[in-house]
Amino acid sequence: MTSSLPDFDDVRAAAARLKDQAVRTPLLTNAALDDHVGGRIFLKAECLQRTGTFKFRGAFNALSKLSESQARKGVVAFSSGNHAQGVAEAARILGIKAIIVMPEDAPEVKKAGVLARGAEIRAYDRATESREEIALALCETSGAALIPSYDHPDVIAGQGTCGLEIFETLKADGVQADQLICCVGGGGLIAGINLAAHALSPDTAIYGAEPEEFDDHARSLASGHKVENVRKAGSLCDALLTETPGELTFAINQPRLAGVGVVSDLEALQAVRFGFETLKLVLEPGGAAALAALLSGKIDAKGKTTVVVLTGGNVDSAVFQHALSS
CATH class of the missing domain: 3.40.50.1100 (Rossmann fold)
Structure with missing residues (x-):
């Protein structure tokens, strides 16, 4: 490992740099979604972030x-x-x-x-x-x-500001989250969120969500060491297609992740459709993976307070049209 692991102080410092640059995205609720899954759901809408994604x-x-x-x-x-x-x-x-x-x-x-x-x-x-x-x-x-997309201490710390905002907002509203679901590609965002959760909400269980056949985090957690995906392409969740977890990100995530929900392309497309029709949000398949894990029941939310991170909305029109007909 060539770099030291970032910590929560690094996340705090990143938040100061980003204060006048990044959007403090809303934490949304939706009664129809709550009824659908039988729990209380908060949606962190990073699809409304600058450039349409948490990145x-x-x-x-x-x-x-x-x-x-x-x-x-x-x-x-x-x-x-x-x-x-x-x-x-x-x-x-x-x-x-x-x-x-x-x-x-x-x-x-x-x-x-x-x-x-x-x-x-x-x-x-x-x-x-x-x-x-x-x-x-x-x-x-x-x-x-x-500037790597995930396995870099400053990148991880910057992504961690998403988690910082989540837990600060919940605390201000007097809410304790039982669990949080976030998609996983290389693991940078969920690593940053884990740093924030460890400091601000240690009782919140953190779950990942990733595509079928690109479930390197799920398999790595199960085996106790990093494993690689055989395939390099072939999922509509293009934002999540990495070969293996990062060195830094896995070191942070392995002891903290409670599990990973693995979703199909169809489930991701159905989540995109749900996002548009019910939540009135535009999502890309990879950005809707955590929502797909929730809606499909891969991660149970019944009777729980759950945060779902909607990570991106940069979707091609053809894929979006496909999702609306799925």
Whole structure:
């Protein structure tokens, strides 16, 4: 492990940096959803965050900590789209050049979001090429700083501000959450949330949600060590397709995660539809994975107070239309 683990003090410091930049997203309730699952549900709507996803939090925190000399050399990131847009937006605000390594099959809406923010895209085939190798080569050539999408202490701390907001809001309202469900890709967001939960709400059980056949966290928890996914592509939950948990994120998450709900693409699409028709929110499949785990009963919420993190709303129109007919 090349970096030290972030802690709750790092999350607090990130919140100060993000105060005038990130949206303090609402914690919503919906009576129809409560009735549907038989519990009290709070929805953290990160789909309403800047760039449409929580990823801006970690990206801005990491980029804002670069030295002046490093910032002049630029940054490189690899992402299927949401971290890409977060880095592109943070780089635009801070005046830093950004190159994003993105898979050729990334949703067009995410590619467009990166380009609109002034970043450069280096496309690759996720089935035959390594995004990490491409990104490292770009860094070696230019001297740019690599900003990983999850396995970076400043990124994790920035994502942790989402959890900080959740537990501060609940405390102000006199509410104790029994459990929290959040999607898992590389594990950066749920790691940051775990840091906040450990400090502010240690009795809240934290659950992950991830796609079928890309359930590396569920299998890693079961085996006691990190395992890899065999497949690299093939799920509509593109935002969650990582090969294996991160070194830093797994070190934080392994002792704290209560479990992981594994959902199918159909269940994710049905959650997207539920989000639109009932919650009046636009979600992408990966961003709706935690909601899918709740609605499908993969994680039981009956008689409990549950927080569900809705992590992103950057969905292509064709996928969204498919979801509405599912």
